[in-house]
Amino acid sequence: DSKLLSREDRERLAARIRSRAVAVAVGVCSPEEIDELNILWASMEAMRRAIQKLVPQPTYLIVDGNHVIPDSAWPVEAVIRGDFKSQSIAAASIIAKVERDRLMHHLHEAHPEYNWISNVGYPTRAHYEALSSHGASPLHRRTFNLENPYPPFSEAATEPEQVDGHSSTR
CATH class of the missing domain: 3.30.420.10 (Ribonuclease H-like superfamily/Ribonuclease H)
Structure with a gap:
């Protein structure tokens, strides 16, 4: 893979x-x-x-x-x-x-606000937060669930999760 x-x-x-x-x-x-x-x-x-x-x-x-x-x-x-x-x-x-x-x-x-250089389009917490703050760009698929599945940061686990080699707090 x-x-x-x-x-x-x-x-x-x-x-x-x-x-x-x-x-x-x-x-x-x-x-x-x-x-x-x-x-x-x-x-x-x-x-x-x-x-x-x-x-x-x-x-x-x-x-x-x-x-x-x-x-x-x-x-x-x-x-x-x-x-x-x-x-x-x-x-x-x-x-x-x-x-x-x-x-x-x-x-x-x-579109630097989505930090695609780091998350390369994967649905990390930061990407969902950018979607919440800035809305979807013309490059986002409309059929993809753009709702943030992550709980607010204070409720989230503190262990970093690896997403495609990038650390993402979940």
Whole structure:
């Protein structure tokens, strides 16, 4: 699981993967598309977009999870916990996570109030507090529960929780 690696290890491995892979491509869906399609179907669409960019085109696809890309032009195999079972899926997971983190760092420049450079979009206490203070940005998905699930700080546990390698008080 790419989230189990440190940011530095992911960056190092992503560079190595890019230098050795036959082809690498990333597909993206906008927050509006995710809201319209739902997160599963948007993930499928993002995969389809990435696959269409690959040169050379693949002859067979393996994807992480239990859903195959519908109406795929290629044979597809879904592998549950695939990032632990397939080097190709693990490599794709690392590339996707590094690209997502880079995007979040770039978006932080436009919206520093959400501290995306630190939480990279994960629902930390601080992120929910920023949503409470500033409301949702145009980049937040409207179908994601924006309500703060954390109790007020004084009622919260004092042990830090690790979220993607970042400390978050819960």
